[in-house]
Amino acid sequence: GAGVSQSPSNKVTEKGKDVELRCDPISGHTALYWYRQSLGQGLEFLIYFQGNSAPDKSGLPSDRFSAERTGGSVSTLTIQRTQQEDSAVYLCASRGQGHEQYFGPGTRLTVT
């Protein structure tokens, strides 16, 4: 079946602009995660949605970052007033009933 998809695959934006990144998880997966991977760095947890529970936002680096998950499916990660340090690959993963997280291909964000 279809895996996790993300769009756009690449995004170049000017400093100060807002961006929205989209994640389509695997159908039926109740858990959804957003991560950020900066060049040469490990994966950094951003936010975690589990069903209808309040999301775990403990990894969001600033209040410029927010995420929504509508209808328990598609999620959007919004970065307001982008800064150059926001340049990274943003990865989304979803999980069903088991332990496994399935990752999307990521969105490469470049802030100029």
Place this chain on the structure above:
Amino acid sequence: KNQVEQSPQSLIILEGKNCTLQCNYTVSPFSNLRWYKQDTGRGPVSLTIMTFSENTKSNGRYTATLDADTKQSSLHITASQLSDSASYICVVTRTNSGGYQKVTFGTGTKLQVIP
């Protein structure tokens, strides 16, 4: 503090040789440990997953071991191939009382296999 440390940071080996990557963690309480392979420009792909009661898991030429007492894991790659060139990431998960999964990623080992 919940941490996952991997070593070496990078490794170059000849095609056909074996190698072992290390992962030490301080995550507690432990739920499971996974090894991912991440090709350049791609998302991570799962290789193995082990729970507390498992101490070895194989996936083709990849064999992972887990010592939950010493909080160490290793990933052994046998008869390496050029396509094994990638970053290998160790991920440790803990599940809190509310059923939330908390995931801690290692920084990865970058493996390069050369002909």
